[in-house]
Amino acid sequence: MSADATNPAAPGPVAPAAARRRARPRIDLRRLGRAALLGPAARDRLPDAIGHVAEAHRAHHPDADLEPLRRAYVLAESSHRGQMRKSGEPYITHPLAVTLILAELGAETTTLTASLLHDTVEDTDVTLDQVREQFGEEVRYLVDGVTKLEKVDYGAAAEPETFRKMLVATGNDVRVMSIKLADRLHNMRTLGVMRPEKQARIAKVTRDVLIPLAERLGVQALKTELEDLVFAILHPEEYEHTRGLIAENASAPSDPLTEVAEQVRVVLREAGITAEVLIRPRHFVSLHRVSRKRGRLRGCDFGRLLVLVNEDADCYGVLGELHTCMTPVVSEFKDFIAVPKFNLYQSLHTAVAREDGQVVEVLIRTHQMHKVAEAGVVALGNPYAPPSEEQPSGDGEQSAGDGERADPTRPGWLSRLLDWQQAAPDPDTFWSTLREDLAQDREITVFRPDGGTLGLPDGATCVDAAYAQYGEDAHACIGARVNGRLATLSTVLRDGDTVQLLMGQDPASEPSAAWLEHAHTPAARIAIQRWLATHPAPAQTAAGASGDAPGAQAAAEAVERAAAPAPDTAADTRPARPGRASVVVVDRPTAGARLAGCCTPVPPDEITGFAVRGGMVTVHRVECAAVARMNGAGRAEVDVRWGDTTECRVTLLAESFGRPHLLADLTEAIALEGVEIVSATVAPPTQQRVRHTYTLQLPDAAGLPALMRAMRNVPGVYDVSRTQPPGV
Incomplete structure (x- = not known):
């Protein structure tokens, strides 16, 4: 029997929250119990016990066939007959109440049928094969999905493994x-x-797992009541304080929300907009949060106005009228119609100020949006049926083009959750990671260059984006561009960013232990931890925060020592080497030339010269900043041009993400182009990025573009540019 089945009397303090939120009476379980005890009705006649269910179901689905519900009730009642809840009520009242909750939210017939049967396989002799034979594969699958695993088989792992199975x-x-x-x-x-301790345990699991899942599936009607019930159990003193605030406000002589609601009705009526204006009281947890944020509460803090219209365009019409005829609080405006939330939610949020300074929050949505906001995925009907079958009609359904809403039957957050749960090594890791993952109360959407999107939790970094897009292939990620600019893997992403992930081609590319500090999602953390656990410590050190191999700096120093020029030319200011005197032709007799170290011109750069002391002419690229400064100072330019000799020396800066063997690969790429390394330095790594500076002697300046391309093609190198040599 279900371990959660207990007394049908809700904790006393909670009932007012539900009563304020719904203008319907709570179902009388004792009456249902008496109806159940009378046994099933005559064949083909709808039993009295499911009359409320049928009525609620027909309100959403007028043409629904109730025969599956009748047969499901008959099987459930006969199977559970003799079983009692701890309160003494017949057990059948529990599946009846669960089914009524779903029927009021608009669930379709298959869901309600499975709901009536959801405890039969777990608590009675009914088998899944019997369910399939009598009700079909869909109902069998749903019943199996919510059936708990036995503690006798799984022990302490039964609860986490049940949730894993259910997910x-x-x-x-x-x-x-x-x-x-x-x-x-x-x-x-x-x-x-x-017992109080068991109440607390169940409430904590509800808080940590079920409420976040209700939020992600958009089922706000269930989420808000669950929050209040948990609040009453885990925080009874705060709950009682909040209830006192509500009672005090209810006894106030006037209600400012009612006054503003009437003003809004008048404004919209005069504008010719058909709308329904409702006062939506805050539930207990919402009011508690507002009181902690604002301190002393005033009348308008106890609820919000809800404006329901027929068409999307009417939402913006209402917004325009409110902002024109009343005083808007512009900072409170949010458009969740143009940019829906990841859980299907759509509304316009705004606020208007009264003359006494009180601020009234206003929600504006269509009737269909309201249905989806309350019932989430339940409002989709059967999301797997062809469009002609039991599909809700109206605006807002399965529309919008972002990745989270394109397929509401498999939202992005659920896909990511299912991906990482497969890699969780044990039930404890899964259970703790699940709670941590679901604790993220906001999601962001980032865009890929190919037009796709990634849904990530708020605070996610480029590391998280890599594993979300590539799975364990993200081990080879060497960097990213965020909104077109190079960024480190630790960069925190914001909603709407465009992220291009740079993947290395070298099999030696590997994640770093430092990546764990930047991993925000379970998928990333678990993948990195598994890789680190299966590789020896030296490999982890090699892929540390610096990103370079342990001997990379020593290798760089060796290259520098071997290739460095004599001490008098270490701070190279481009003195002419033998055979280089005719590289630049100066339009001035007897004048010598030297190439400026600030811009390192090489053929075929457009160049100009300036006379300096000693009868020399310094040659600059025409776009060099020094040229503008000297022109501004009145210095006369000297005509210079490239001669026939094309040999040249140039300094290149290679910027890369650190990885093992990178220095060796770069020097090999340079050598293959037939270029001599005059000197090389490697700056200390910072944030997994490494800067290599090479002074190179090219036999032909025309080969410079090909050389730079070859260096950029080395895995891990994201930019190569010309720069001044060391010491200039």
Whole structure:
């Protein structure tokens, strides 16, 4: 029997929250119990016990066939007959209550059928094969998805492994989680007779796992009531304080929200906009958060206005009228219609100020948006049926083009969760990581250059984006461009960023232990930890924060010592080597020439010269900043041009992401182009980036573009540019 099945009396303080949020009476479980005890109705006649379910179902699906519900109830009632909840009520009242919750949210017939049967396989002799034979494969799958694993088989791992199983099932059919959420809501409503310590344990799991899942699936109606029930159990003193604030406000002589609501109705009526204006009281947890944020509460803090219209365009019409006729608080405006949240939510949020300084928050949405905001994925009907079948009509359904909303049956966050859970090595790791993952209360969307998107938790870095896009192939990631600019892997991404991940081609590319400091998502952390655990410590050191091999700096110094010129030319100011006197032809008799170290011109750069002391002419590239300075100082330019000799010396700066063997690969690429290394230096690595400076002697200046291309093609190198030589 379900371990959560207990007393049908909800904790006393919680009932007002539900009553304020819904203008419907709570189902009388005792009446349902009496109806259940009378046994099934005559064949083909709808049993009285499911009358409320049928009524709620028909309100959303007028043409629904109720025969599957009748047969499911008959099987569930006969199977659970004789089983009682701890309160003494017949056990059948639990699946009936769960099914009613889903029916009121608009769930389709298959979900309701599975909901009536959801405990039969777990708690009775009914088998999954029997469910398949009588109700089909879809219902069997849903029932199996919410069936718990036995503690006798799994021991302490039963709960985490049950949730793992349920999440995998949800990945194939989100209706599994819809049933689980409704099941947990009813069990939370009826938690009163359990021991306080068990109430607290169940409430904590609900807080850490079920409520975040309800938020991600967009089922706000279930999420808000679950929050209040958890709040009452885990924080009774704060709950009582909040309830006192609500009672005090209810006894106030006037209600400013009512006054503003009437003003809004008048404004919209005069504008010719058909709209329904409702006052939406805050639930307990929401009000508690507002009180902590604002301190002393005033009348308008106890609720928000909800404006419901028929068309998307009317939402913006309402917004325009409110901002024109009332005083808007512009900083409070958010457009979740143009940019929907990742959980299907769409609304316009704004606020208007009263003359007494009170601020009234206003939500503007269509009726269809409201249905989706309350019921989330449940409002999609059967998301797997062809469009002609039980699909809700109206605006807002399965629209919008971003990656999170393109397929509401498999949202991006769920795909990522399913990816990393497969890599979790044990139930404890899975359970702790799941809670941590679900604790992220906001998601961002980043764009890929190919037009795709990645959904990531707020605070995610380029490391997280790499593993989200490439899985374990992200081990070879060597860097990223964020909004076109080079960025380190530790860069924190913001909503709307465009991220291009740079992947290395070298098999030796490998993740660093330092990446763990920048990994924000479970997928990234688990993948990095698994790689580090399977590789020896030297490899980890080689791929450390510097990103270079342990001997890279020593190798660089060796190259520098071997290739460095004599001491008198170490700070090279471009004196002519033998045979280089005719590289530059100066239009001035007897004048010698030297190439400026600030811009290192080489053929075929456009050049100009300036006379300096000693009868020399310094040659600059015409775009060099020094040219502008000297022209501004009134210095006369000297005509210079390239001669026939094309040999030249140039200094190149190679910027790269650190990795083993990078220095060797760069020097090999230079040598293959037939270029002599005059000197080379490697700056100390910073944030996994390394700067290599090479002074090179080219036999032909025309080969410079090919040389720079060859260096850029070395894995890990993201830029090569000309620069001044060391010491200039």
